[in-house]
Amino acid sequence: xxxxxxxxxxxxxxxxxxxxxxxxxxxxxxxxxxxxxxxxxxxxxxxxxxxxxxxxxxxxxxxxxxxxxxxxxxxxxxxxxxxxxxxxxxxxxxxxxxxxxxxxxxxxxxxxxxxxxxxxxxxxxxxxxxxxxxxxxxxxxxxxxxxxxxxxxxxxxxxxxxxxxxxxxxxxxxxxxxxxxxxxxxxxxxxxxxxxxxxxxxxxxxxxxxxxxxxxxxxxxxxxxxxxxxxxxxxxxxxxxxxxxxxxxxxxxxxxxxxxxxxxxxxxxxxxxxxxxxxxxxxxxxxxxxxxxxxxxxxxxxxxxxxxxxxxxxxxxxxxxxxxxxxxxxxxxxxxxxxxxxxxxxxxxxxxxxxxxxxxxxxxxxxxxxxxxxxxxxxxxxxxxxxxxxxxxxxxxxxxxxxxxxxxxxxxxxxxxxxxxxxxxxxxxxxxxxxxxxxxxxxxxxxxxxx
Numbered sequence: 001x002x003x004x005x006x007x008x009x010x011x012x013x014x015x016x017x018x019x020x021x022x023x024x025x026x027x028x029x030x031x032x033x034x035x036x037x038x039x040x041x042x043x044x045x046x047x048x049x050x051x052x053x054x055x056x057x058x059x060x061x062x063x064x065x066x067x068x069x070x071x072x073x074x075x076x077x078x079x080x081x082x083x084x085x086x087x088x089x090x091x092x093x094x095x096x097x098x099x100x101x102x103x104x105x106x107x108x109x110x111x112x113x114x115x116x117x118x119x120x121x122x123x124x125x126x127x128x129x130x131x132x133x134x135x136x137x138x139x140x141x142x143x144x145x146x147x148x149x150x151x152x153x154x155x156x157x158x159x160x161x162x163x164x165x166x167x168x169x170x171x172x173x174x175x176x177x178x179x180x181x182x183x184x185x186x187x188x189x190x191x192x193x194x195x196x197x198x199x200x201x202x203x204x205x206x207x208x209x210x211x212x213x214x215x216x217x218x219x220x221x222x223x224x225x226x227x228x229x230x231x232x233x234x235x236x237x238x239x240x241x242x243x244x245x246x247x248x249x250x251x252x253x254x255x256x257x258x259x260x261x262x263x264x265x266x267x268x269x270x271x272x273x274x275x276x277x278x279x280x281x282x283x284x285x286x287x288x289x290x291x292x293x294x295x296x297x298x299x300x301x302x303x304x305x306x307x308x309x310x311x312x313x314x315x316x317x318x319x320x321x322x323x324x325x326x327x328x329x330x331x332x333x334x335x336x337x338x339x340x341x342x343x344x345x346x347x348x349x350x351x352x353x354x355x356x357x358x359x360x361x362x363x364x365x366x367x368x369x370x371x372x373x374x375x376x377x378x379x380x381x382x383x384x385x386x387x388x389x390x391x392x393x394x395x396x397x398x399x400x401x402x403x404x405x406x407x408x409x410x411x412x413x414x415x416x417x418x419x420x421x422x423x424x425x426x427x428x429x430x431x432x433x434x435x436x437x438x439x440x441x442x443x444x445x446x447x448x449x450x451x
Contacts, residue, residue: 002026007051008398011374026380029417053388055398059117059381060328061361063287064266064316070103071442097131102441104140114327117381124153124203145420145428151201152183204230217257233267250275259284264364269299280309285364290338292318314361332403350403380417
């Protein structure tokens, strides 16, 4: 049992309950008490944490990522999405299981150090002879100790068929479907407290055939897993869909069976009112990636309009090659700023930004009953942020301090009640070893490309 007390608490429950001086009790991996004041001495405690100067929130939920990109950060710095992809596809063609394991561990370790307890990953590059990339990812996530939702991605529409990727890195349609179902068989856990859940995730309209999109959706629904893809990220994509399919990206997705309460879409930047209404009517969720969209000059998503229509919206870091900071905590502030640039100072509040990064993300992943808020019975995925340093001095509102202030150091990060970060340091893996492995992976990848 762990008792955390003397801290501010933002539960992010439906009522927005907060305590200026509260406590949280964790037992057997779940929250068993949360409330004002001290927990009292009635609880037998394995560990009692003094949270003075801290804010307890739900752990952050990252709804979109490409962890393999950790080995190619800082490249194509001034390109838009399509040119950025054309630059990086040939490098990613040299990926193997060792590189993927190293980059997954590094990315998840860094996310943990900044308050993330659950992360997705959308891996759609599967070079021939690369080894067991899914197993490499799942093993790395277990090493770090984060809850992990790997999305088995795929591409079957190469340049010869009118797609964007080089022909050498796309899969055959049937092979992609078979490998996706194998990933579900091997790794998906439907249990309430699952550490690993698999989603079906063809990459995008410009890299995947309509046949693969349609059959992937049927596969996901037959196996009761969720669906994920990129959609409406750039003007180039809009033009591609109009030219190739004679419709908008959202119309194309709906035609293929890719709208619904089991779907969450990455980016969804370029949406007209009709598209917004279709997402709302179908219960389709959105992974908002504000920093990546800014880095690539893709545009600003209509988050306020999405929320006002009842669309579930979570936050995503996106790949480290288009968001080199790779931190979800600062995305709270970036989401707020981006919304206000589009809609003015009332477009998004600090508490709404925190909700995007927690319960909003849980809704995207179909796990709002288990994670995303601090409520009795939910899994004990908890971030305890230290706000009593110089960087946050003078901000009386702890939620505003977390969202608007500088990145807050972590006092404690629990995943299912297990400490992953304490006193600002990873406890599950050696951070220095992650650095060495990542540098080795980067060198190995760049050597292959030079040959």
